[in-house]
Amino acid sequence: MDWDDLRIFLAVARAESLSGAGRRLAMDASTVGRRIARLEASVGAALFLKTPGGYQLTAEGSRLMAPAEAAERAATAAAEAVSGDAGLSGQLRIGAPDGCANYLLPQVARDLCAAHPGLEIQIVALPRVVNLTRREADMAIAVSPPDTGRLMVQRLVDYHLHLAGHDDYLSRHPPLDRLEDLHGHRMISYIPDMIFDRELDYLSATGVEAAQISSNSVAVQMQAVRAGAGLGIVHDFAIPFAPGVRRVLTGRIALKRSFWLIRHADDRASRRLTLLAEAVAQGIRTEVARLEGQLSAAPDGRT
Known part of the structure; x- marks a missing residue:
């Protein structure tokens, strides 16, 4: 054999x-x-x-x-x-929730491939937790640390989310001064029965019971916000990609979540994967800081 x-x-x-x-x-x-x-x-x-x-x-x-x-x-x-030390090469498959996959990993992949021309990066964006036991990916990003399986888990970075809307929508609807004002607005959020991690239950922070527009993808939710379809809780690091979208009620609705890097325990001895994991982790931290840093501190309701 x-x-x-x-x-x-x-x-x-x-x-x-x-x-x-x-x-x-x-x-x-x-x-x-x-x-x-x-x-x-x-x-x-x-x-x-x-x-x-x-x-x-x-x-x-x-x-x-x-x-x-x-x-x-x-x-x-x-x-x-x-x-040996000839450089990192070969294929690297990273599984991630679509917010990270859409707004952070493309820049991380760009920089890694520029530094290591022999590297091929595959980004798997899934609306669920990636199964490393079945080797769906070499490593995964998650919004909660797993509590089962032979896995190595590393906390990467905290990130922030706020309620936001596009200027076109905000100009056509009543002003937002209190949480109670949200009941006169159209909300955008996750499909309730497709929330695969409790950390993704953003709508409960608003006090609104149901959204009029929903998707299992945060990228789709952001596009709906950008289209002026309503208000949604979005990642701060995604807002720079959506001109015209600004945060509202920032003093009343502010969420903090974390990204976790997960690897299979059997990969502990792999120097290549360890080096790549370190590079991916640093890249994600850098991108979150860069993108969130573009949102200047401002009075409630503006960014």
Whole structure:
């Protein structure tokens, strides 16, 4: 049994499909299937059970996971030892909530790729927590620290959110002096049953029970605010990307949240991923400070 066979086995186990594994491996799904069949023939046991939900590990396949992941770590360590200090290269996949993915990670990726031309960065923006156990990403950004799994968790940075509206909308609607005034305004927020983390329940801070316009994406919410569709609680670091949008009731509604960097515990020995994690962490801190710094302190209702 060689490492290439185990590499394909791990990809199928994590993607739970031949096509998903093929995309990750840059390999045709039919080729992945043939390689798995060959591996099963060589070990004399079925490693996967094909179900309507995808490829599920059999008992024999589950037993193979630990040694296969150990071989993966050894192969990674060997590659890093050969590359030495030649620079960071290869693929890095980062999973993140779409606020971070839209407004912070593009600049971080730009700077990292400029510093390391051999690096390829993939940004996975998902309206849920990225599953590192299934290797959906090499590392993930989250708005809450996980309490389960074999994971390394690092607090990155605090960030701030405020109620905001576009000048066009604000000029056409009654002034905002008190929280009670919000009841005469159209609100924009998350779809309630699609809030995947309690830290994303922003609307409760306003005292308004329901939003007239909602989305599972904070980027879509910001675009609705920018279009003059209503008021929404938005990231301060996103406001510089939306000309005409300004904060309101800043002395009455001000939220603080944190970003957390999460890695799989098995990656602790990877010098490459450790260096990349440090660079991503510093990049996010720098961008939050830069963008929030563009919002000057001003009287309540203005930025």
